[in-house]
Amino acid sequence: MEFRTAGVIGAGAWGTALAQVCARAGLAVTLQAREAEVIDSIAARRVNEAFLPGVELDPAIRATSDMAELAGCDLILAVPPAQHMRATLAAFAPHARPEVPIVLCSKGIERGSLKLMTDVLSETLPEATAAVLSGPSFAAEVARGLPSAVTLACADGALGEALLNTLSAPAFRPYLATDLIGAEAGGALKNVLAIACGIVEGRQLGRSAHAAVITRGFAEMTRLAVALGGEAETVAGLCGLGDLVLTCSSPQSRNMSLGLALGQGQSVEQALAGKRSVAEGYESAPAVRDLAARLGVEMPIAEITAALLAGETTVDGAIEALLSRPLKAERI
């Protein structure tokens, strides 16, 4: 199995950074963007000013709006916001070939259906082979060539090895896994928990509270992943714990910075106003809450964060609700 060309669907910060990774790995890359300004900016100045400013893009990346231009690619990376994955894959479907693997790189759970991205893929492109790429990786850092490591999950061992070898570069280290559900659950959940951690920071509740939210949040993430059919060991890796630690630790995270603004007293509307970039934790929170209820999984931090984002409680109400929970044994 050899891959020479990659198609990247979605030219936000992460799609653009992954196009850069593929180009550095020696692939010819077609990057599909929705916005004419993105295509013009890459063609004219080799930069995605709208979503990844300040990073010079590799000449092997060509931007287009036309999904048909991805038809000949050996490998597809799907990187739209999670809530748009279904429509995006449906638009790509006429150009898909069953032998071309699709690497899902978005982090979220579909609202309404409560589906993971692999479920969305198997419903829109039933013949496609899926892989999941997820882990602690800020787009701006990866695009600049700073070191990072991620999980690459693929149920097909030979394909997984081939993807690992294709996408790796000296500063970009994918680690192989077979558990797609665990990898997806980690990425989706950490975004909601990063909002909670941002609130802790914004309210100046202290380092101890921050560590408590990360640790008990990790327990919630593990419980949900296992209830979905994933493995706790996967969630303890880069795609779960790794990404939780990153996203809960830096205001570079859009999710954590949303929480920071809420903790400092802004409303959800104020905190999101004028933003073009996606805060996946905000988008997925209602689905996480509904999924936890459906599966009977206790997720107090994620649930109260979803309630806060939905305007059902205040920051003070959320803190009070968590601190007044019954005392219990510490376990996952």
Ligand SMILES: NC(=O)C1=CN([C@@H]2O[C@H](COP(=O)(O)OP(=O)(O)OC[C@H]3O[C@@H](n4cnc5c(N)ncnc54)[C@H](O)[C@@H]3O)[C@@H](O)[C@H]2O)C=CC1
């Ligand atoms: N930015 C990052 O550092 C990382 C992001 N991700 C994930 O990658 C996914 C994409 O995020 P980013 O690239 O950061 O996006 P972004 O926030 O930089 O840009 C927003 C993207 O949404 C697209 N969009 C807007 N409306 C749309 C629609 N109706 N249909 C399809 N696409 C639409 C825009 O074209 C643009 O590509 C998310 O699931 C995110 O969690 C994963 C790892 C790192």
Ligand SMILES: O=C(CO)COP(=O)(O)O
């Ligand atoms: O997923 C990410 C890092 O791994 C990016 O996090 P944000 O979407 O919160 O910016």
